[in-house]
Amino acid sequence: MSGIIKYAFKEHITKIQAKAEKEMLAEFEAGKFTFERPLVKQNVYLINPLSAVVLFRTAEETAVTVTVRGKTKEADIRHTFPKGTTHILPVLGLYANYKNSVEITLYQGQTATATIEVGDVLENVAVHRMETTPEYMQDNLIFLTPANANKAIGVDYAGDIRWHLTIPCAFDLKRLKNGNIIVGSDRLTRLPYYMSGLYEMSLVGKIYKEYRLPGGYHHDQFEMPDGSLLALTGDLNSDTVEDICVLIDRKTGGILKTWDYKNFLEPGLGKSGSWSEEDWFHNNAVWYDAITNSLTFSGRHMDIMPNIDFETGKLNWIIGDPEGWPREWVDKYFFKPAGEGDFDWQYEQHACVVTPNGDVMCFDNGHWRSKVMGKYLNSKENFSRGVRYKINTEDMTIEQVWQFGKERGYEFYSPYICNVEYYNEGHYLVHSGGICYVNGEPSEQLGSLVKDTDNAELKSITAEVYHDKVMMELETLGNYYRAEKLKLYSDGINLDMGEGSVLGSLDETKEFDTDIPAEAYGEFMPESCNASIQEEEDRLVFKSRFEKGQLVMLLLEGEEGTHRYYISTTAVSHLAMCVGTFYDTDERNTSICISKTGLKGAYDVRVIIEDKKYETGVKITC
């Protein structure tokens, strides 16, 4: 137990949700709930307040249609569920600050109406404008995942938020073939944004699985034709970050295959303006092309999209500005622009996509827009765009066949994050999610790093373009990592019962093998540290505030020995902060996550500050 230190044990969200689901089902069993008088439970799974579950039984097997009435008829959200006699139906698309009418209609039968009142549940989110038509958007939503303190939302044709997560699930969100969505977890493993893994969940908010990754998850994932998952990761014990991709078994969470980018690229070549020795590649996307059985990655800090063979890992080609690269690389791997039309290379790009005919698209952020420091463009002179290149791997030529955004100049400029989607020929989504102004001028700083005192305005613009005509444009306040157009419901039930599972594993946290000679002080940590410990089943998170330059080490002292974890009190400057959701602008605040992997038994948690060893009063069990 704790003294002055705040301590909490937090169960995994799958366990918390399982308890809530059991309570709901127990209430359902105890009552006689009918179609006319169903059990209605709002936000059962605790993380989507714009959802509910309605439960009732019918004497005869029947299909049921649930309709959430929109504020206009065109905004109705409707789904017909498979037939049965026991109906446990997710309700999606509620409005905040509204008495929602939800119609329940039996197949070729009667309709009953339930009212679900939702309060003020939206946190740090605001839609500035949505320009489209209901005929075009229908019941699709634009889903946005966060880059700052905002959280994930889904926006309908009218600009209303009809889906929202209250936990900070970040990075990429995609729909899987089974109708569930896959998104980054909300469990931070290492600052600034390496998450414990991926959540597979229903849009009602129920998490079916967490796929934990030893190296953490960041930026992107991709479902393979056989259902396995590609995920971007790293080696948390290495000196470099964001330079590994793994293939995950969906049943076990185990790692099936690993690609280490140092095996086919040379760190230090082709540096972008944001390059660092640690984050030399900054991988933000992966795409699997079944036709060529290859992987294409996006490396922001090399301004390149390299393609490798899936089986062998052999480098096939690189899309990017070859200036500054050694001759042997340029001759072997780079493309030469061909054709008569406009052509610009992409810089610090995101979200590579391979189209069905083999063209390659990306969001060209354009940050710095040169390989030569003296030619870097500032934000006001720059532009971002969605771009499509046609490549010929026989004669190694490249042509720019489409772009959207250059003509809008700095108004559409995002130096980080963003994505493009391909729907069909001439039909694309282009999301500029990192637009930032400081004192009314386009910012040179990333939106995730601006301080409250910077008089900053952050926004994102998402455009859906059909044969060069903008059919939808959404502008939100705040930066958003990516956008995806999806319907709320997929085919089928959309909600399975039963406790979710936690798959895969976390890696051992690197320890420090040098001791600090410190006197056992016998006192608790100073109150000024504002320390807290959150223990979970597979890790603990220690947060505290120290002064710059203090020498700090966390100790886990147990019968089998002492484990030491150095805590740096040096401010870290970032050139990349794709998701600033967990970023703390107070440099004195530290956070360290320690995996329980490799630890066994009970440990007293103590902290050395300079030459004194303090108590926390906390004992953890592994």
Add this chain to the structure above:
Amino acid sequence: MTKEVNVQEFNAEYSSGLVLTDFYSKDCGPCKMLAFVLRDVEKLHPGLNILKVDFDECKDLTEKYGVEGYPTLILFKDGAEVARMKGLQQKPAIIRMIEENA
């Protein structure tokens, strides 16, 4: 042996044999941690000369050797730089650097 040196003392010491130079700052947490790491390194290599150079007070040296941050370790062999490490390091990595250049 570990000792704090100024510019003149560094110039007198660094040119002979294997010398490990630790560019540090007094108000730097990682630098303080590295001092304990080097204490352990010294136990394994008692003949190694370890020179501590204050980054803020020895600008001539930091400029001469292009030291941009702290802590920075530079290994000299008979006066020539043979290896460099930036940031806090653990003992095995430093031992490896020394033994590869001995």
